[in-house]
Amino acid sequence: MQPRNMSMSGVVDLAAVKAAGEAKAKAEQARAEAARQGGTPAVSPSNLVIDVDEAGFERDVLQRSTEAPVVVDFWAEWCEPCKQLSPVLERLAREYNGRFVLAKVDVDANQMLMQQFGIQGIPAVFAVVAGQALPLFQGAAPEAQIRQTLDQLIQVAEERFGLTGIAVDADADAAAGAEPQAAPPGPYDALLEAAVRALDADDFAGAAQAYRNVLSDDPGNTEAKLGLAQAELLGRVRDMDAQKVRDDAARRPGDVQAQIAAADLDLVGGHVEDPFGRLVEAVRRTAGEDREAARVRLLELFEVIGPDDVRVTAARSALARVLF
Structure with missing residues (x-):
């Protein structure tokens, strides 16, 4: 089990990127051309985060991706999880x-890009490496998991494509009179950072308590709600015998607790539709306390993935049909 990858529903197998050799050759050719022309000038810190539209996508994303990975954040003004995720990506x-560049795409204004990338729900985060597009994750996620995904992306970009990032002139913004980019710490930053450290140490109970402390003051805090659901899930599956759980679920389809355990394990394994379908079916064929237990666990798993994910929307509709 790889618990820190469990919620990154679209984490790509970077080692399987198609045409890697060709893409690497193109990246090397682009860098050689830049060197012949005197090298690529350093950019200002403010240019590490850019707004991108369809007209400028080739210049701002595809060309930049020959120097550093470009992380593409698909967002919209009406999307509440986007408002939680985007500031984290910008700060990172x-x-x-310069190890990566963040390109922000407003899906309402760039429907063609949304279709080309196959976006079905936002926030959705992709990367473009040496001209190759690949999905990273969909939905909001705790910062620890985002960092892990970025570190993996940067490592593979360097090892497979030779992309070492772009030079940054730290004084450029000050010279141009730009406003400082750093935002003041939020009221819950210390607690959220403590939760992230606990997750990194596999202290899922400690992480869950830190997230609860945030939610006690701010019940609508999206990052804390998501983090709590994930910490609780990881705590539940920590000591599971995966083979026994799957065998029990297969042998006892009417045992709600066996189905709940299998659903937890499946979600941690990176599956989404299977555990949702398993629990919807458990709700359909049970009654009383068993039905309520399956329903509550399904709602908890919705929180792990995020309410704006299309798979959550579909499962909510399926749950409503069996309940009503």
Whole structure:
């Protein structure tokens, strides 16, 4: 089990990127051409986060991706999880100091790009590496998991494509009179950081308590709600015998607790539709306390993935049909 990957529903197998050799050759050719022309000038920190539209996509994303990975954040003004995720990505882009560039795409204004990338729900995050597009994750996620995905992306971009990032002139923004980019710490940053550290240490109970502390003051905090659901899930599956859980679920289809355990394990394994379908079916064929237990666990798993994910929307509709 790889618990920190469990919620990144679209995590790509970067080692299986098609045409990797060809893409690497193109990236090397582009860098050689830039060197012949005097090299690529350093960029300002503010240029590490850019707004991209359809007209500028080739210039701003595809060409830049021959120097550093470009992380593409598909968002919309009406999307509440986007408002939680985007500031984290922007801050990390500046912190990583040129190891990747963040390109933000407003899906309402760029429907063609949304269709080309096959976006079905937002927020959705992709990467473009040496001209190759690949999905990273969909929905909001705790910062620890985002960092892990970015670190993997940067490592593979360097090892497979030779992309070492772009130079950043830290003084450029100050010279141009730009406003400082760093935002003041939020009221719950310390608690959220404590939760992330606990997750990294596999202290899922400690992480869950830190997220509960945030929610006690701010019940609508999206990051804390998502983090709590994931920490609780990871805590439940930590000591599971995967083979026994799957065998029990297969042998006892009417045992609600066996189906709940299998659903937890499936979700941690990176599946989404299977555990949702399993629990919807458990709700359909049970009554009383068993039905309520299956329904509540399904709602908890919805929180792990995020309410705006299309798979959650579909499963909610299926649940409503069996309940009513």
